[in-house]
Each structure stands twice: as structure tokens, then as C-alpha cells.
Amino acid sequence: MNDSLRFACTGCGKCCTGHHVPLTLDEARQWAAAGGQVVVLIEGCVADGPGMPPAQREHVLRRSHPVPCGQGEIRVSVTFAAFNPGRCRNLDDNDLCRIYENRPLVCRIYPVEINPHIPLRPENKDCPPEAWEQGPELIHGAIPVDPALAALVQASRQADRDDIAAKVAVCQALGMTTSALKGDGFTAYLPDMSAFAAALAQVSVGAEGSWTLHVERPELIGDLRGLELRTTAEAPVFYAFIGF
Ligand code: SF4
Ligand code: SF4
Numbered sequence: 001m002n003d004s005l006r007f008a009c010t011g012c013g014k015c016c017t018g019h020h021v022p023l024t025l026d027e028a029r030q031w032a033a034a035g036g037q038v039v040v041l042i043e044g045c046v047a048d049g050p051g052m053p054p055a056q057r058e059h060v061l062r063r064s065h066p067v068p069c070g071q072g073e074i075r076v077s078v079t080f081a082a083f084n085p086g087r088c089r090n091l092d093d094n095d096l097c098r099i100y101e102n103r104p105l106v107c108r109i110y111p112v113e114i115n116p117h118i119p120l121r122p123e124n125k126d127c128p129p130e131a132w133e134q135g136p137e138l139i140h141g142a143i144p145v146d147p148a149l150a151a152l153v154q155a156s157r158q159a160d161r162d163d164i165a166a167k168v169a170v171c172q173a174l175g176m177t178t179s180a181l182k183g184d185g186f187t188a189y190l191p192d193m194s195a196f197a198a199a200l201a202q203v204s205v206g207a208e209g210s211w212t213l214h215v216e217r218p219e220l221i222g223d224l225r226g227l228e229l230r231t232t233a234e235a236p237v238f239y240a241f242i243g244f
Pocket of ligand 2: 008009010011012013014015016110111126127128131
């Protein structure tokens with residue numbers, strides 16, 4: 001990993017195409033109100049068991065929420081993201097953002113990583129090579145050099161923690177209660193946006209849900225059933241399973 005990276009955005013617009021942009025709860029409300037589609041991505045793990053990466057335990061615990069699953073309990077992490085299979089709906093014909101002053105937090109942070117366990121690697125980003133050959137120092141020792149950018153990263157991590165209970169409640173209200181196992185994949189839902197907006201307007205945190213883990217690999221199914229967790233390997237109807 002580079003200890004220090006320079007960076008200057010070239011304005012190529014590639015990060016605004018083909019990327020589902022994670023949104024805070026408030027940003028998801030705004031996205032829905034503006035007529036945008038949200039994709040819901042869910043992964044779960046057992047607190048000290050399957051799916052939990054030991055080195056990331058604290059990070060995962062902070063941004064996940066406990067829910068019942070069979071006779072046991074799993075922790076689910078939920079991402080509400082702007083659904084951008086092609087060009088973002090806010091990208092204009094000149095590759096400029098129409099909502100630049102109010103763009104989501106993650107759009108302000110890119111290409112810096114939000115997960116503290118993922119090192120920033122230019123080869124994993126859409127930015128062209130010249131973007132990394134100019135401009136001021138972006139990160140030093142994995143920390144953003146610009147204090148304003150560092151504050152945005154912290155704000156994004158904090159929102160993940162603050163929002164998770166409400167996101168789980170929205171999922172439960174809409175029946176989006178099948179999770180993938182972290183490290184094995186995600187489940188992905190495209191909710192009806194009227195129902196999604198209504199659920200966001202009346203979040204009922206703390207309501208009981210009953211969750212299922214979608215796993216297809218026999219060895220994982222055996223492990224999870226051994227913990228009395230409910231699993232399914234049936235072909236999904238209301239969601240997609242994006243396996244790794
Ligand atoms: S909201 Fe703006 S900055 Fe964010 S992906 Fe869309 S066009 Fe790009
Ligand atoms: S992909 Fe990189 S260089 Fe291109 S607009 Fe996005 S942040 Fe800027």
C-alpha cells in the first residue's frame with residue numbers, strides 16, 4: 001500500500017456511472033423524494049461465528065444490528081444505495097453533477113475508502129492514472145490529509161452506526177428480511193419507492209423481525225443450521241443473491 005498518495009479529480013465522471021452510491025438515512029429520504037430508486041443491500045453474520053471477520057469485529061459490530069434468526073441471532077448490516085446501474089440520474093450531459101452542492105456524503109469522499117480496514121488502492125478506483133499524478137497529498141499513512149475530508153469520512157462512519165437500527169426497521173416493515181452471510185455475498189432488493197418512502201416516514205425501531213440467511217454452499221448451510229439459524233437456498237423471488 002502506498003503510504004502517501006497525491007490526487008486531483010479530473011472530472012471524468014466515471015465514478016458517477018455504474019456505481020450504487022451508499023446513502024445515509026436522510027440522503028435516502030431525499031433520494032426517494034426526488035424520484036430516485038434505492039437498492040437495499042444486506043449482509044449478516046454471527047457475532048462470534050460464521051461471517052464475522054475477526055480483524056474487523058469492532059467495525060462490524062458498530063455498523064450492524066442484532067435480529068432474531070431461527071432459534072438464534074444474527075447481526076445484519078444494511079446499505080441503502082442510490083441505484084445507478086448506468087449513469088447517475090444527477091449526471092448531466094457535460095458529466096457534471098446537477099446536485100453538486102447537495103450531493104451525498106460518499107460522493108464527496110470518493111476515491112477515499114470509508115472502511116478503515118480497506119486500504120486505498122488506485123487500481124481499484126475508476127479515476128484515470130493522471131488523477132494520481134497531480135494535486136495535493138490526499139492521504140498520508142491511510143489518513144486523509146485534508147481535515148475536512150477526514151471529517152466527512154468520520155461523519156459517514158457515524159451515520160452507518162446511527163442509522164442501522166432504523167434501516168433494519170424499514171427492512172422489516174417492507175418484508176426485506178433475508179440476508180446473505182457476510183463474506184459469501186449480499187442480498188439485494190429494489191423496493192417499490194412509494195412503500196419505501198412511507199416506511200422511512202414512520203420508522204418503528206425495536207419492532208421484532210424474523211430473519212433468514214440465504215446461503216447456497218452446503219458446508220455453510222450445515223454450520224448455520226448447527227447454530228439453529230434459519231437458512232434458505234431456494235431461488236429468490238423478491239430479491240437477488242449476489243454471491244462472491
Ligand atoms: S449524485 Fe452527483 S456526484 Fe453523486 S454519483 Fe450522482 S452525479 Fe455523481
Ligand atoms: S472517477 Fe475519479 S477522477 Fe473521475 S470524476 Fe470520479 S473522482 Fe474524479
